Amino acid sequence: MSGGADEFALQPTEHFKRRGGKAYVWLTWLSRYLSGDDVCHWKLWFKARHKYQKIVDPTFDSAEYERKHNAMVKMRAERLVAAGYEVALEHELKWEGQRAVAAGRIDILATKTRRPPLLPEVLIDDVKTGNKHNRDFHQVMLYMLVHTKQLDADARAAGREYAEPVEMIGQVIYGEAIVPVSADNELTPANEKKVTNLLKIAGSNDAPEWKPSRRECEFCDIPKTCCPKRIEPEATKSARSEAF
Numbered sequence: 001m002s003g004g005a006d007e008f009a010l011q012p013t014e015h016f017k018r019r020g021g022k023a024y025v026w027l028t029w030l031s032r033y034l035s036g037d038d039v040c041h042w043k044l045w046f047k048a049r050h051k052y053q054k055i056v057d058p059t060f061d062s063a064e065y066e067r068k069h070n071a072m073v074k075m076r077a078e079r080l081v082a083a084g085y086e087v088a089l090e091h092e093l094k095w096e097g098q099r100a101v102a103a104g105r106i107d108i109l110a111t112k113t114r115r116p117p118l119l120p121e122v123l124i125d126d127v128k129t130g131n132k133h134n135r136d137f138h139q140v141m142l143y144m145l146v147h148t149k150q151l152d153a154d155a156r157a158a159g160r161e162y163a164e165p166v167e168m169i170g171q172v173i174y175g176e177a178i179v180p181v182s183a184d185n186e187l188t189p190a191n192e193k194k195v196t197n198l199l200k201i202a203g204s205n206d207a208p209e210w211k212p213s214r215r216e217c218e219f220c221d222i223p224k225t226c227c228p229k230r231i232e233p234e235a236t237k238s239a240r241s242e243a244f
Contacts, residue, residue, distance in 0.1 A: 011195040015223070017052075018050060018054070019051050023101070024100075025101065026102075027146065030138075033198055034138040034141075035133070036134070037135050041209070043216075043227075046207075046222060052223070059172070060072030065167060072175070073089065073127045090110075091106040093150065095146045102195075105144060106147070107126050108218045118167075128173065132177075137179060140181045144170045148168070151163035170182075209226075217231040
């Protein structure tokens with residue numbers, strides 16, 4: 001395919017090597033494609049299939065982020081427990097196909113049993129410390145989708161064709177602001193198809209076409225030694241005028 005691996009000999013070097021087993025995809029990566037933040041499928045394919053020396057942002061304080069995020073998750077979880085929910089933190093998700101595995105961690109998975117005819121409630125919360133982004137909404141949708149797949153798998157293991165019905169609610173938590181994610185509106189065959197198409201790309205033996213852009217490359221952690229098409233950031237040049 002033009003622009004893909006045929007123009008770049010992907011031989012293991014000191015900078016990267018092939019990951020063993022199936023392609024491994026974090027659901028947070030997919031959220032950026034669903035939201036339109038990312039368009040370069042080569043990046044998804046490479047990240048899912050290789051281990052490499054990542055570019056590290058020296059301005060990002062990971063320790064401070066963890067402290068702030070953990071404190072917000074703890075506060076949110078305490079509120080849910082007080083409201084009668086059973087709460088699990090860092091609930092792991094995994095959805096495995098023939099060539100790729102999609103994985104993620106839900107910040108808060110809360111459940112509540114209610115009297116019939118009300119269905120049991122499943123609450124999926126993802127806590128954010130920064131500004132609102134469209135990809136956050138899609139991240140929660142992905143968590144909801146994969147969790148329904150896990151519930152169905154558990155049901156089949158117990159001898160049932162499908163899981164018992166539940167009322168599933170997704171939420172992105174920005175401090176006191178909450179953005180809801182509707183299962184009825186978002187867990188559709190069309191959205192599931194978008195997700196499986198991305199996973200097919202990640203699991204393919206053939207590299208997709210590169211689609212580098214200055215904006216996307218700036219936030220990509222794949223270095224030039226692994227991606228010859230990478231556009232390196234440049235200092236902004238300033239024009240000068242005597243008119244003002």
